[in-house]
Amino acid sequence: MGTYTLKSIGKLQDYMTIVKKTEDGYVVRIVRDKDGYNEITTDFISQSLFDTCIRTGYLTKIETAEDKLVANA
Numbered sequence: 001m002g003t004y005t006l007k008s009i010g011k012l013q014d015y016m017t018i019v020k021k022t023e024d025g026y027v028v029r030i031v032r033d034k035d036g037y038n039e040i041t042t043d044f045i046s047q048s049l050f051d052t053c054i055r056t057g058y059l060t061k062i063e064t065a066e067d068k069l070v071a072n073a
Helices: 047-056 065-072
Strands: 003-006 015-021 025-034 037-046 059-062
Touching: 025 047, 037 047, 047 059
Parallel strands: none
Antiparallel strands: 003 015, 003 059, 015 025, 025 037
């Protein structure tokens, strides 16, 4: 479905993966680096908010598996 990096302050490599598309938006899994451990949450994001995040650069699509590995490093 797609994995996106989240714009972060510093060198944090937080990312979001779309789990499922619904009529109103997306169910997403967000992984944030919290002082050496991953905080994983599952949430809903509306289609309009998702589109805004893409347009403003808050979310950037990860194109390849190698890029995803870099995001996890």
